Amino acid sequence: MLAGLVSTGCVRRQFFQPDARPDATLPLPATADSVRGATAGRQYARHGQLYNALVGQHHRPSWAAPVAAPVLNLATARPGGLQPGKVGGGFNSTSLSLTAANGSAYVLRTVDKDPIRATPELVRGTFLVNVLRDNVSSTNPYAALVVPPLATALGVPRSEPRLYYVRPDDPAFQTDSLHHFRGQLAYLEEKAATMPDKPAPAAVLSSEKAFAAVFASPDQRIDQAALLRARLLDGWLGDWDRHAGQWSWALGAPMTGGFAPLLPLPKDRDMVFYRLDDGVLGWLIGHVAIRHWVTFGPRYKNPVALLSNGEYLDRRALNGLSRAQFRATALALQQQLPDTLLNRAVRRLPPAVFAIEGPRTIAALQARRAALPALADALYLDLARRPLVGGTAQAETFVIRQYPDSMQVTVYPSGSETALPLFRRTFFSSETREIVLEGLGGDDTFVRSQALSQQAARPRLRIYGGPGSDTLTQGPSGASVTSLPGIRFSQGSAPAGQAYDKPAEE
Known part of the structure; x- marks a missing residue:
């Protein structure tokens, strides 16, 4: 046997x-x-x-x-x-x-x-x-049939x-x-993937081309709020196979500020409702050997592992969102997924399959819906430990404001600190150990806006200037320095395997 x-x-x-x-x-x-x-x-x-x-x-x-x-x-x-x-x-x-x-x-x-x-x-x-x-x-051979009405309700293309x-x-x-x-x-x-009643996008790009465009210029940026909705949908459905090759990106019309958003388009829902750990060997594989093969059930058994295949996207395209935004998105998703919708969606399974899986699938989705804020918080805290913030191949100015309990990082087009920022977020020492800033191309400037009488132990700052003549300055005088307490500054690029502008693998 x-x-x-x-x-x-x-x-x-x-x-x-x-x-x-x-x-x-x-x-x-x-x-x-x-x-x-x-x-x-x-x-x-x-x-x-x-x-x-x-x-x-x-x-x-x-x-x-x-x-x-x-x-x-x-x-x-x-x-x-x-x-x-x-x-x-x-x-x-x-x-x-x-x-x-x-x-x-x-x-x-x-x-x-x-x-x-x-x-x-x-x-x-x-x-x-x-x-x-x-x-x-x-895998459930018919799980993909369940996804469209759920994604539509959340505003996620499908x-x-x-x-x-x-x-x-x-x-x-x-x-x-x-x-x-x-x-x-x-x-x-x-x-x-598309959204019903929405016009066709100007272009659809692969992940490799979409992120290459983001790294090249601030004229294209990932729609981070849209990606977060899509990633929480992934986690709720137990869809762990969400690497960069499982996405395309729709190029939208320019918005206020002049940049064009890139909207995430999920592909291939083969791993929705995945079930592996209902046998001795299956349990060992999923819990010891290949931890991101997480079984779908009423609980999120390992939320960080469940979402880990999408780490490339998450670290580069969810880095501007706060903990409050993660929680607010999860709470909004809960309201958009009523029981009537869950029943209608799961009943898209063929009748013989619904008789086998339908009731327990609905019950599991209900339980996981209740825990969506906890899922969002687990993802946020994992990403917040060592966030990546990158510039582009053009010149930018990174302004660092340090406080006793936090650090704010703002990125502007070079010499345009009165313009709309390209990026702004406050990182808290209770959540973040180290922030990595990468200037990429151009002559970038990294400015710590003030000197502190007491240097906070965290978060630390690791700066890679990248190609070009990059400078590190402190305080109102703007004097150039080579090092500052709590900051490691390198003129060169980050190691290729860890770089912000590492190409997306399809």
């Missing part, structure tokens, strides 16, 4: 179900526009009680639950049809880019996953591949995935590169 887990044998060749229809030996009529009794991955439910006790039952019953789905027809799925393009996908999914007649971009993604591409070449022929493939059962069955004999899927789609369930959705 446990041979696939503990043996040193080879990877199982016939791991995946051959067809989502259990009765696939009976031909599907050419006129059929839907199928019933299809399963997302019944291979995950073939284990016995002992295996489930050791490894975990996860979402195996949902993967094997019978569901109904329309048959995909690219000619009619959208007005004017859809034209297939490039085959792609991340480490797990297989995806197909599609273009509608009006130019809109769509993507078709398999519901089932194959993580073999995430494994090193040395282990691809071993039983470890079976273990990783079986771990896909930790796609609208629709479940389809791909005919094994569909002429559009007969090439070798598309064999993973044939006879399987797949999601068709917009390539970029």
Whole structure:
């Protein structure tokens, strides 16, 4: 029974179900526009009680639950049809880019996953591949259907995935590169998340391009309030896989101050309602080995680990928000998520899956909603310990005002201290150990506005000037100095692995 887990044998060749229809030996009529009794991955439910006790039952019953789905027809799925393009996908999914007649971009993604591409070449022929493939059962195959109404209520952009069955004999899927789609369930959705009744953005950027624009000039800035709403939604849903590659960014119209905001557009909701720790080995993996694989439940079991995959974004694009703003955002989200909405959203699960998961999912969402302020506070305090504040490739002036219990950092365009600041926040010694300032490009000036008779022990200040002729000054005289108590000043750039302007990894 446990041979696939503990043996040193080879990877199982016939791991995946051959067809989502259990009765696939009976031909599907050419006129059929839907199928019933299809399963997302019944291979995950073939284990016995002992295996489930050791490894975990996860979402195996949902993967094997019978569901109904329309048959995909690219000619009619959208007005004017859809034209297939490039085959792609991340480490797990297989995806197909599609273009509608009006130019809109769509993507078709398999519901089932194959993580073999995430494994090193040395282990691809071993039983470890079976273990990783079986771990896909930790995900809920239909959780993405629940997200759209919840995201809309919070003002967070979202796609609208629709479940389809791909005919094994569909002429559009007969090439070798598309064999993973044939006879399987797949999601068709917009390539970029949107907000209903909102105009299309001027441009949609990848995380790599969006943050490169932020580092280059103050003309583009991340909408921090919008990102916080999206990140608290991630945590509430238990969606731990939120690295930079899981986001796009909509470039908005210029605002007061002349800068254009970049609005976060979440992608791929594969890890919503993740469940791993309901078996001995699953518990060890999630609590000891890979701590950010956090199981969804009524409690936030490890909120910092749950949100840690988004650390790149959080440290660079939530750094201007206060503790009060974090709390106010969490309280607002609570009001925008009434029980009626939760019930309506969770009932978007297929009926057989709702019968398995619906009541406990709703109860867990209600409990997690009540604890949203605590989640927000945990994220805030984690980020506040050692915040990063960066300039751009242009010249800026950093003004530091130190008080007995806090330090205020304000960033202005160079020589324009009467203009609207690019950044301003007060950091408290009870929360912050060290602040890292990075000037990046240009001839930056770092000004400590006054000398204190008593130097506070915290927060300390670490300054990297970056390329250019950067200066550190103190007091009204503006005299240049090379060091000050509590401040470490370097003319060069921060180490590449820790730098504020480290490129976003897709």
